[in-house]
Amino acid sequence: xxxxxxxxxxxxxxxxxxxxxxxxxxxxxxxxxxxxxxxxxxxxxxxxxxxxxxxxxxxxxxxxxxxxxxxxxxxxxxxxxxxxxxxxxxxxxxxxxxxxxxxxxxxxxxxxxxxxxxxxxxxxxxxxxxxxxxxxxxxxxxxxxxxxxxxxxxxxxxxxxxxxxxxxxxxxxxxxxxxxxxxxxxxxxxxxxxxxxxxxxxxxxxxxxxxxxxxxxxxxxxxxxxxxxxxxxxxxxxxxxxxxxxxxxxxxxxxxxxxxxxxxxxxxxxxxxxxxxxxxxxxxxxxxxxxxxxxxxxxxxxxxxxxxxxxxxxxxxxxxxxxxxxxxxxxxxxxxxxxxxxxxxxxxxxx
Numbered sequence: 001x002x003x004x005x006x007x008x009x010x011x012x013x014x015x016x017x018x019x020x021x022x023x024x025x026x027x028x029x030x031x032x033x034x035x036x037x038x039x040x041x042x043x044x045x046x047x048x049x050x051x052x053x054x055x056x057x058x059x060x061x062x063x064x065x066x067x068x069x070x071x072x073x074x075x076x077x078x079x080x081x082x083x084x085x086x087x088x089x090x091x092x093x094x095x096x097x098x099x100x101x102x103x104x105x106x107x108x109x110x111x112x113x114x115x116x117x118x119x120x121x122x123x124x125x126x127x128x129x130x131x132x133x134x135x136x137x138x139x140x141x142x143x144x145x146x147x148x149x150x151x152x153x154x155x156x157x158x159x160x161x162x163x164x165x166x167x168x169x170x171x172x173x174x175x176x177x178x179x180x181x182x183x184x185x186x187x188x189x190x191x192x193x194x195x196x197x198x199x200x201x202x203x204x205x206x207x208x209x210x211x212x213x214x215x216x217x218x219x220x221x222x223x224x225x226x227x228x229x230x231x232x233x234x235x236x237x238x239x240x241x242x243x244x245x246x247x248x249x250x251x252x253x254x255x256x257x258x259x260x261x262x263x264x265x266x267x268x269x270x271x272x273x274x275x276x277x278x279x280x281x282x283x284x285x286x287x288x289x290x291x292x293x294x295x296x297x298x299x300x301x302x303x304x305x306x307x308x309x310x311x312x313x314x315x316x317x318x319x320x321x322x323x324x325x326x327x328x329x330x331x332x333x334x335x336x337x338x339x340x341x342x343x344x345x346x347x348x349x350x351x
């Protein structure tokens with residue numbers, strides 16, 4: 001099978017698409033990530049002629065509709081913007097979440113009229129949220145599936161302790177305005193000298209604080225995280241306030257046998273009730289960090305680490321997510337192949 005995956009940026013969702021592409025490639029499918037900003041729709045489709053297209057409703061335009069209309073055999077899976085009862089009332093100035101606009105909705109309707117596609121829409125939220133966050137898409141007659149974030153076993157699993165990276169708290173990621181609203185409360189106070197906590201931060205954006213240690217060379221992220229006694233997980237404001245939109249970080253950390261302390265996000269706690277330590281407030285977060293970095297907590301940390309690793313490897317890798325894509329497309333042979341290949345990968349990587 002030939003699979004074309006549309007990508008529009010180098011940020012968080014690129015890494016999800018890259019992980020899905022890696023799984024598809026391991027399965028033996030010819031898979032290409034198409035940068036929509038570098039190559040036209042017509043060139044991408046004419047050169048590759050996909051059997052399965054994975055894109056986004058918010059990047060749907062006339063050219064893409066035409067290319068899909070000319071290829072009725074192509075299966076179409078699209079990530080959907082929020083469009084449901086919750087998005088009707090959310091304060092978009094306070095919470096800049098991605099909500100479908102009129103043009104996007106009309107383009108999807110046009111594609112549906114022309115082709116009966118998309119076959120399925122996906123979102124990174126838990127199943128129980130979908131009527132609330134994406135109910136209006138369902139009212140159009142579209143199938144909406146949960147495709148939660150997951151662990152990329154090729155990139156973030158199998159880290160090795162390195163004394164050069166050792167610290168009490170490790171964090172790998174960026175710092176920007178919206179995320180700063182939560183990072184400034186949960187993580188930054190621990191970086192102050194008076195906190196008594198050794199925090200190290202790596203990422204592609206400068207944080208402007210002494211705890212920021214710069215960029216990491218490719219492949220070193222997992223080793224850095226494996227060398228921290230505690231790895232911090234801090235979510236965005238809407239996730240804290242509404243309890244949904246789990247970020248990818250905790251899945252990566254658990255798959256790398258890291259001990260995770262997180263802010264409170266309802267859906268994340270439902271998924272990992274005993275595999276992550278949660279804090280309801282910044283003050284509790286700081287208290288939990290000071291408690292769990294103590295050497296005498298090592299055995300208890302290890303019990304939680306082992307439980308988190310087992311849970312993610314059993315249910316929450318991108319092999320599981322690709323399996324779910326094929327299940328929603330009604331392709332049981334590909335579902336089975338996905339998990340067969342995962343068994344081989346686990347054996348090869350000694351996971």
